[in-house]
Amino acid sequence: MDSRVRNTKVMNRFDLTSRLIAKLDDEAVIGGIGNTNFDLWAAGHRPQNFYMLGSMGLALPIGLGVALAQPDRRVFALEGDGSLLMQLGALTTIAALKPKNLVMIVFDNGIYQITGAQPTPAAGVADLVAIATGAGLANSVWAADEEDFERLVAQSLDATEPTLIAVRTDDQPGVGTTRRDPVQIRERFMHGLGVRQPL
Amino acid sequence: MAIVEQPTPPQTSHDKAPTERSWHAIVLQTLKRNDINLIPYVPDRVLTPLIRSLHADPFFTTFATAREEEAVGVLAGAWMAGRRGALLMQTSGFATLANVLASLAVPYQIPLIMFVSERGTLGEFNYGQALVCRTMRPVLDSLALEHHTITRLDELEFIADRSIKQAVTTQAPVALILNPLLTGGKVFDK
Numbered sequence: 001m002d003s004r005v006r007n008t009k010v011m012n013r014f015d016l017t018s019r020l021i022a023k024l025d026d027e028a029v030i031g032g033i034g035n036t037n038f039d040l041w042a043a044g045h046r047p048q049n050f051y052m053l054g055s056m057g058l059a060l061p062i063g064l065g066v067a068l069a070q071p072d073r074r075v076f077a078l079e080g081d082g083s084l085l086m087q088l089g090a091l092t093t094i095a096a097l098k099p100k101n102l103v104m105i106v107f108d109n110g111i112y113q114i115t116g117a118q119p120t121p122a123a124g125v126a127d128l129v130a131i132a133t134g135a136g137l138a139n140s141v142w143a144a145d146e147e148d149f150e151r152l153v154a155q156s157l158d159a160t161e162p163t164l165i166a167v168r169t170d171d172q173p174g175v176g177t178t179r180r181d182p183v184q185i186r187e188r189f190m191h192g193l194g195v196r197q198p199l
Numbered sequence: 200m201a202i203v204e205q206p207t208p209p210q211t212s213h214d215k216a217p218t219e220r221s222w223h224a225i226v227l228q229t230l231k232r233n234d235i236n237l238i239p240y241v242p243d244r245v246l247t248p249l250i251r252s253l254h255a256d257p258f259f260t261t262f263a264t265a266r267e268e269e270a271v272g273v274l275a276g277a278w279m280a281g282r283r284g285a286l287l288m289q290t291s292g293f294a295t296l297a298n299v300l301a302s303l304a305v306p307y308q309i310p311l312i313m314f315v316s317e318r319g320t321l322g323e324f325n326y327g328q329a330l331v332c333r334t335m336r337p338v339l340d341s342l343a344l345e346h347h348t349i350t351r352l353d354e355l356e357f358i359a360d361r362s363i364k365q366a367v368t369t370q371a372p373v374a375l376i377l378n379p380l381l382t383g384g385k386v387f388d389k
Contacts, residue, residue, distance in 0.1 A: 028280070030276070050276075050279065052303070053302065053306070054298070054299075054301070054302020054303060054306075055268070055271075055272065055298065055299045055302045055303040056298075057268075058268065058269070058271070058272035058275075058299065058303065059272075060272075061264075061269045061270070061271075061272025061273045061276065062272045062273070062275055062276035063276060064272075064273050064276060065237075065272065065273040065274060065275060065276025065277035065278070065279075065280065065282075065284075066276040066277065066279065066280040067276075068237060068260065068273070068276075068277055068282065069237075069276070069277040069278075069279075069280035069281050069282030070280045070281065070282075073280075087265075087266070087268075087269055088265075089264070089265020089266055089269060090264070090265065090269045090272075092265060093239075093262070093263075093264050093265060093269060093273075096262065097262060182306040182307045182308075183306070183307065183308055185307070186279060186307040186308060186309070189279055190279050190281075193279065193280050193281065194281075195279065195280060195281040
């Protein structure tokens with residue numbers, strides 16, 4: 001495995017998500033299925049957040065769609081390693097379209113934590129940043145620690161190409177539980193993006 | 200007794216008069232009229248003239264995705280952020296979508312507009328395509344999704360235009376199935 005991975009600190013998903021949200025203003029955030037959006041919810045709901053309740057692997061494609069529709073808004077798509085593995089082809093689509101306002105954050109704990117902590121097929125074998133780079137996303141990096149993560153997030157806010165930040169995380173479950181109301185989630189998100197006004 | 204006028208036989212792409220618009224020109228114009236400009240697709244031989252003309256028209260952002268469900272994610276995100284799109288695929292591609300329809304498009308009320316080039320019927324030469332085609336309408340019906348099978352050139356514009364407007368206003372997905380009677384389909388060559 002890549003030496004950068006071995007030298008990367010194991011961090012906590014909720015802590016990193018909270019650090020990310022603290023830096024944001026009106027940027028859109030897409031939370032992938034399971035713990036990823038549970039921690040996004042627990043970090044404090046904001047109207048620019050979208051929470052996935054299924055469709056595993058589609059946080060990056062949904063983020064891409066938002067980024068293509070609103071090129072002047074930064075879009076953060078948060079995804080787990082297991083989810084990313086379900087839709088690796090999406091990395092090439094994003095690399096081909098090059099939306100500079102899309103930032104992908106990949107939480108890599110090497111396990112399907114929510115289903116019983118089974119290891120993913122990539123655990124200990126694959127380097128997700130090397131995969132992303134190979135898919136054509138040159139601006140893909142491992143965050144070494146929390147400080148480095150915050151620096152990379154700040155940098156991504158005015159990046160000129162899509163950014164992928166991967167972080168190694170521990171085996172802790174999500175902190176909160178998203179309210180499972182898909183229509184309200186979608187409607188609030190559309191309000192948050194200025195597409196609609198409340199009735 | 201008055202002479203009853205003979206009904207016009209269905210027109211297909213190979214017997215249409217040269218002055219008539221092609222099925223793909225009608226689809227393109229209908230998309231444009233409804234301000235649908237984001238077109239992810241997974242390619243299909245029959246859809247090729249449509250895909251080519253979409254790529255050639257700068258009104259549209261037309262691009263291939265690696266999988267059909269990825270395109271559904273893109274269109275859901277784009278819709279929520281204020282941009283309309285449509286997905287082009289073939290029958291076997293639709294067969295990969297049950298999970299994303301049931302867990303994203305339907306429960307979140309996304310007006311997902313799908314054009315499906317129908318393989319597996321009217322001269323299919325690949326048994327696998329014929330089998331997968333039989334799963335398409337049961338999946339659509341099981342989710343109570345609106346779908347139309349378009350066989351006639353003279354009905355295409357009406358069905359496509361009305362279905363797109365219905366999808367948007369009712370916030371519900373729609374599948375428009377382009378039958379070989381409309382497109383000519385794909386026939387055995389080698």
